[in-house]
Amino acid sequence: MQSEKVQSLAADMRRLAEAARDASRALARADTRAKDLALRAAADAIRGRTKQILAANAEDLESARKAGQNAAYLDRLALDEKRIEGIAKALLDVAALPDPVGEVTQSWRRPNGLEIRKVRIPLGVVLMVYEARPNVTVDAAGLCLKSGNAAILRPGSDALRSSLALAEAFAEGLEKAGLPAASAQVVPTPDREATFELLQLDDLIDLAIPRGGPSLIRAVAERSRVPVVKHYQGVCHLYLDESAPSKQAVDIALNGKVQRPGVCNALECLLLHRGAAAKLLPVVGRALAEAGVELRCDPTALTILKRAGIRAVPAAPEDFGKEFLDKILAIRVVPDLDGALDHIARYGSLHTEAIVTRDLANARRFQREVIASAVMVNASTRFNDGGELGLGAEIGISTTKLHAFGPMGLAELTTQKYLVEGEGHVRQ
Amino acid sequence: MQSEKVQSLAADMRRLAEAARDASRALARADTRAKDLALRAAADAIRGRTKQILAANAEDLESARKAGQNAAYLDRLALDEKRIEGIAKALLDVAALPDPVGEVTQSWRRPNGLEIRKVRIPLGVVLMVYEARPNVTVDAAGLCLKSGNAAILRPGSDALRSSLALAEAFAEGLEKAGLPAASAQVVPTPDREATFELLQLDDLIDLAIPRGGPSLIRAVAERSRVPVVKHYQGVCHLYLDESAPSKQAVDIALNGKVQRPGVCNALECLLLHRGAAAKLLPVVGRALAEAGVELRCDPTALTILKRAGIRAVPAAPEDFGKEFLDKILAIRVVPDLDGALDHIARYGSLHTEAIVTRDLANARRFQREVIASAVMVNASTRFNDGGELGLGAEIGISTTKLHAFGPMGLAELTTQKYLVEGEGHVRQ
Numbered sequence: 114m115q116s117e118k119v120q121s122l123a124a125d126m127r128r129l130a131e132a133a134r135d136a137s138r139a140l141a142r143a144d145t146r147a148k149d150l151a152l153r154a155a156a157d158a159i160r161g162r163t164k165q166i167l168a169a170n171a172e173d174l175e176s177a178r179k180a181g182q183n184a185a186y187l188d189r190l191a192l193d194e195k196r197i198e199g200i201a202k203a204l205l206d207v208a209a210l211p212d213p214v215g216e217v218t219q220s221w222r223r224p225n226g227l228e229i230r231k232v233r234i235p236l237g238v239v240l241m242v243y244e245a246r247p248n249v250t251v252d253a254a255g256l257c258l259k260s261g262n263a264a265i266l267r268p269g270s271d272a273l274r275s276s277l278a279l280a281e282a283f284a285e286g287l288e289k290a291g292l293p294a295a296s297a298q299v300v301p302t303p304d305r306e307a308t309f310e311l312l313q314l315d316d317l318i319d320l321a322i323p324r325g326g327p328s329l330i331r332a333v334a335e336r337s338r339v340p341v342v343k344h345y346q347g348v349c350h351l352y353l354d355e356s357a358p359s360k361q362a363v364d365i366a367l368n369g370k371v372q373r374p375g376v377c378n379a380l381e382c383l384l385l386h387r388g389a390a391a392k393l394l395p396v397v398g399r400a401l402a403e404a405g406v407e408l409r410c411d412p413t414a415l416t417i418l419k420r421a422g423i424r425a426v427p428a429a430p431e432d433f434g435k436e437f438l439d440k441i442l443a444i445r446v447v448p449d450l451d452g453a454l455d456h457i458a459r460y461g462s463l464h465t466e467a468i469v470t471r472d473l474a475n476a477r478r479f480q481r482e483v484i485a486s487a488v489m490v491n492a493s494t495r496f497n498d499g500g501e502l503g504l505g506a507e508i509g510i511s512t513t514k515l516h517a518f519g520p521m522g523l524a525e526l527t528t529q530k531y532l533v534e535g536e537g538h539v540r541q
Numbered sequence: 542m543q544s545e546k547v548q549s550l551a552a553d554m555r556r557l558a559e560a561a562r563d564a565s566r567a568l569a570r571a572d573t574r575a576k577d578l579a580l581r582a583a584a585d586a587i588r589g590r591t592k593q594i595l596a597a598n599a600e601d602l603e604s605a606r607k608a609g610q611n612a613a614y615l616d617r618l619a620l621d622e623k624r625i626e627g628i629a630k631a632l633l634d635v636a637a638l639p640d641p642v643g644e645v646t647q648s649w650r651r652p653n654g655l656e657i658r659k660v661r662i663p664l665g666v667v668l669m670v671y672e673a674r675p676n677v678t679v680d681a682a683g684l685c686l687k688s689g690n691a692a693i694l695r696p697g698s699d700a701l702r703s704s705l706a707l708a709e710a711f712a713e714g715l716e717k718a719g720l721p722a723a724s725a726q727v728v729p730t731p732d733r734e735a736t737f738e739l740l741q742l743d744d745l746i747d748l749a750i751p752r753g754g755p756s757l758i759r760a761v762a763e764r765s766r767v768p769v770v771k772h773y774q775g776v777c778h779l780y781l782d783e784s785a786p787s788k789q790a791v792d793i794a795l796n797g798k799v800q801r802p803g804v805c806n807a808l809e810c811l812l813l814h815r816g817a818a819a820k821l822l823p824v825v826g827r828a829l830a831e832a833g834v835e836l837r838c839d840p841t842a843l844t845i846l847k848r849a850g851i852r853a854v855p856a857a858p859e860d861f862g863k864e865f866l867d868k869i870l871a872i873r874v875v876p877d878l879d880g881a882l883d884h885i886a887r888y889g890s891l892h893t894e895a896i897v898t899r900d901l902a903n904a905r906r907f908q909r910e911v912i913a914s915a916v917m918v919n920a921s922t923r924f925n926d927g928g929e930l931g932l933g934a935e936i937g938i939s940t941t942k943l944h945a946f947g948p949m950g951l952a953e954l955t956t957q958k959y960l961v962e963g964e965g966h967v968r969q
Contacts, residue, residue: 138886141910141912142909142910221931223929223930223931227920227924227929229930229931234912236942236943237912237942315762319942319943320942320943334743334766335766338762338763340768340769340941340943341768342943358965360965361964361965364965364967365965365966365967367967368967368968372967372968458566469965476962480960481570482569482570484569484662484665484958485958486958486959487958487959487960487961488958488959488960488961489961489962489963490960490961490962490963491962491963491964491965491966492655492961492962492963492965492966492967493963493966493967493968495967495968496655496961496963496966496968497959497961501651501655501968502651502657502959502961503649503651503657513768514664514665514747514748514956515664515747515748515768515770515943515944515956516943516944518956518957518958519957519958519959528942528943528946529946529947530912530913530914530915530916530946530947531914531915531916531925531930531947532908532915532916532918533915533916533917533918533920533924533925533930534904534917534918534919534920535917535918535919535920535921535924536789536919537786537788537789537792537793537897537919537920538793538919538920538921538924539792539793539795539796539800539920539921539923540796540800540921540923540924540929
């Protein structure tokens with residue numbers, strides 16, 4: 114019985130992926146007008162179906178509550194009229210972005226007269242695996258559609274009813290534009306094995322994007338035969354160099370830690386140059402403490418803060434390299450820039466790293482030597498975001514160096530092929 | 542005992558990968574001059590050690606011969622003075638290429654004044670898994686070095702002694718330039734499990750490139766936790782459209798099939814428009830047959846060729862979609878361009894596809910709708926090659942859409958990070 118069930122699930126997932134593959138062929142040929150029409154019609158349909166979507170969401174919330182999920186989790190899962198309007202609006206924003214497909218990124222002529230162009234094409238079929246956040250279902254479907262990819266959407270099971278209701282509205286938009294309904298499919302079962310079955314189908318699926326906590330990412334990466342771009346955690350550091358001006362140090366530390374502590378480009382660890390700690394730490398620490406941040410400090414930082422009458426606690430070794438996603442900050446005093454670079458190389462997560470300095474040489478060394486998808490000089494880590502960097506909407510922030518490192522916008526959902534034109538050219 | 546041996550192999554491979562990771566940090570900081578100096582000194586060292594290298598190669602050849610390997614295999618394994626000179630020369634060619642690292646590919650300013658640059662950085666550590674071809678050891682080591690990556694080189698076991706001898710010479714070049722010897726390491730054991738141990742180390746290795754036959758690629762893709770860019774087979778098609786001029790048809794078919802039949806961008810299947818087959822097939826078929834090509838035909842093509850007195854045989858169903866790598870060509874007559882597009886979508890391998898036509902609309906449709914790393918119009922499939930396209934040397938031709946689709950040159954061995962500069966900018 115068990116094995117029969119597994120076989121039937123595998124067959125279902127293959128059929129779903131085959132439908133996505135077929136849809137992706139049509140999407141690759143679809144012109145920008147049709148895709149934008151679908152996006153706008155989907156936005157309308159979502160607005161029009163607000164009631165049904167909220168009803169489905171209420172059921173999701175009810176069972177998540179019964180399962181004992183915490184308030185932050187329920188908040189991410191919950192929809193209301195304003196949030197649904199936000200979801201619809203996001204589709205209109207994607208419709209307004211330029212179509213990456215067909216863009217010629219380079220072209221040149223060879224000495225033998227061959228003409229060569231590199232042109233963007235869709236990846237094909239993209240599998241998104243994410244947490245119980247219904248808005249991601251529509252965001253991902255919209256970005257995939259605009260970039261000509263079919264999307265297979267796999268939300269956390271607590272968001273399944275909401276996601277199916279949203280996907281139904283999205284399909285209405287697709288239909289209006291004459292595009293296949295299988296362009297955006299929500300996996301219709303909460304069975305966890307469904308994900309692993311899909312991850313075996315490297316003949317049908319071109320890319321898997323897991324977005325969520327460490328255990329989700331690890332499970333996907335370990336069991337996938339489909340290429341994976343990980344959207345993993347951000348253990349982001351801010352290093353205050355000896356010459357860091359106090360005001361910038363305070364502003365950037367505070368913005369990084371407090372503006373939105375639960376996101377991946379929030380600050381998790383503050384490093385200070387030994388020569389500046391006595392001056393900077395009291396002001397920066399006070400601002401953070403007043404904003405309700407718990408400061409977990411190495412002995413040097415702890416002494417300075419205590420002396421200044423600022424509440425702080427000793428850091429445990431595991432506080433360095435930790436993604437708190439909360440109003441908690443690890444603090445360490447380092448001997449110099451090299452100390453900061455060593456700390457970041459050891460504890461960073463390739464996501465976002467920042468320095469505040471007035472020293473040009475140190476700024477340049479920091480930019481050159483830090484390996485991270487974004488390296489900030491005198492700017493908040495919070496700017497590592499597709500919208501803030503000017504890429505338009507993003508499907509997430511990749512911490513995988515391959516293919517896309519950093520925010521993944523529409524261009525990063527494409528690949529490029531070579532177009533070569535000759536007049537009977539043959540190779541010598 | 543067995544499990545002790547496995548544990549010790551795992552520990553050895555981890556140590557090797559850790560040394561590569563450390564070396565990659567130094568390489569990322571190395572300037573172009575040092576890398577080029579190392580490449581030139583390595584070329585000198587290879588020339589200077591010709592005798593030792595040939596002696597090691599003789600041992601490799603001896604045991605491969607005893608193991609019953611065929612002539613083509615032994616030819617790919619064999620070195621002589623001329624080939625060693627070619628290997629050294631290839632390093633000088635790489636030294637002469639521009640350094641991709643540090644290249645700013647885009648830069649812009651945001652409305653808030655933030656300045657943003659995208660800059661190329663090395664991937665880190667690259668694992669090459671390939672067949673018993675000693676020249677690949679040095680080619681890959683050279684391309685990785687120039688692009689700032691540490692290389693772990695895993696040749697087929699029959700090429701181990703030759704590869705170790707070449708790597709020793711390469712290390713001499715690294716030493717002369719003050720770069721770490723672990724920048725290019727050959728896995729020093731023929732144990733097949735070593736590859737699988739390395740493929741588990743996604744904390745230390747950034748990219749695995751398998752290059753070889755289907756079973757090698759499959760084994761690597763299935764068992765790797767490290768991101769994989771596959772350099773897989775090429776089932777390349779040439780479609781002769783109704784308007785194809787005879788001379789171009791003959792030249793391009795012949796060049797694709799005969800110039801070097803054993804490579805991945807060689808032609809494996811000829812498709813002809815029904816309306817042109819009676820005219821084109823006799824001339825094209827005769828030229829191919831005279832060049833010693835076995836023609837495996839669908840019934841329509843077979844009838845035309847027989848009538849013209851040209852030797853041909855019926856195709857088996859499995860001849861379509863097959864990579865012959867030999868003087869064998871599958872031939873099919875299709876109703877029209879759509880028939881050709883359908884055939885290619887079904888049997889192609891995303892590598893290289895070509896059309897010969899005088900019809901602009903058909904050329905454009907073929908370019909748009911065929912999904913392959915290179916799409917040729919009136920040019921031979923053999924041009925899908927890093928050197929021929931003008932990218933400089935290549936480490937292989939990727940058939941994975943992610944990261945790099947098509948020839949992988951130096952730029953494709955890098956990733957890009959964002960450099961963001963502000964003046965105390967914080968996010969609103």
